[in-house]
Amino acid sequence: MIRILLADDHTILRDGIRALLLADADLEVVGEAGNGAEVLSLLETTPADVVLMDVQMPVLDGFATVPEVRRRFPEVRVLVLTMLDHENYVTRMFEAGAAGYVLKNAAISEITFAIRTVAAGSPFLCTEIGLSMLSKAVSHAPGTPPVTTDGVATADLTARELEVLKLIAEGLTNGEISDKLFTSKRTIETHRQNIIAKTQAKNTAALIKLAVSRGLIT
Structure with a gap:
């Protein structure tokens, strides 16, 4: 059983994700948080394997929360779930210690696959961002400044x-x-x-x- 903590400041989104994850017998939502401070507080008392976390949150956002999760709870993997699709955000979150990055418009099958992947100790990058970054890498020569x-x-x-x-x-x-x-x-x-x-x-x-x-x- 993979224990998941949902972190997003939109209650309706957390409710929707929780409902979708109920279809998988090996996934269990053990807690919910509306910001990064609540994530850190919950992890003190609620064992979790994966934190499914948005980047944009009040009080403490994803950029500030991920390093703290990695420092204080090194066994917990953070999977970013966000609408921010630019590579700058992807790079910053991985540098902060995130184990994976997936967009909110991804299919639930890709999200659950991402959860299982990071829970198993492997990194994950969603298909849409991966293809976009690959396309840019192929079309632009190294070191070429943007027009x-x-x-x-x-x-x-x-x-x-x-x-x-x-x-x-x-x-x-x-x-x-x-x-x-x-x-x-x-x-x-x-x-x-x-x-x-x-x-x-x-x-x-x-x-x-x-x-x-x-x-x-x-």
Whole structure:
């Protein structure tokens, strides 16, 4: 039996994951936490094999929590479950001590496979990110700097990120964008962080320049 501690600040997401994991007889959710501080507190009294953890959490986020889990509970493996798909986040979490990284849009079969993989002591990287990183490694020669426009790196953005970028350039707030795209404000914040990480833009003005350069706005 693999004992799992769920860590995400969205209760509805924890409930959904718990319900999906119930289908596997060898997986057991032994606790839930809404932030990293709660994870560390629970691990003091609740034995667990794997912590299935989001990166973005209040009080103590994933970047700060993972090193503490590794230091204080070295037998516990941390599997990151997040919407953040840029390689910068992947690299930072593995450097912090995470055993695996999987996206929230992955199939439940891939998530459960990831849980079993890290519980067995092996690292795991979800298929989508692995293929994306491989594609970039093949298409770009080592040491080649990213092409830039007006000083902003033009790393590839997803269609959804381009849509959010356009709305940011139009002056909409995260809340207004979430209403317009029928999604949560937290999701828009995540898209904004991904856009900033990919473009290396330092502020909204730089993002607007990028939108203009790509013909998204005039």
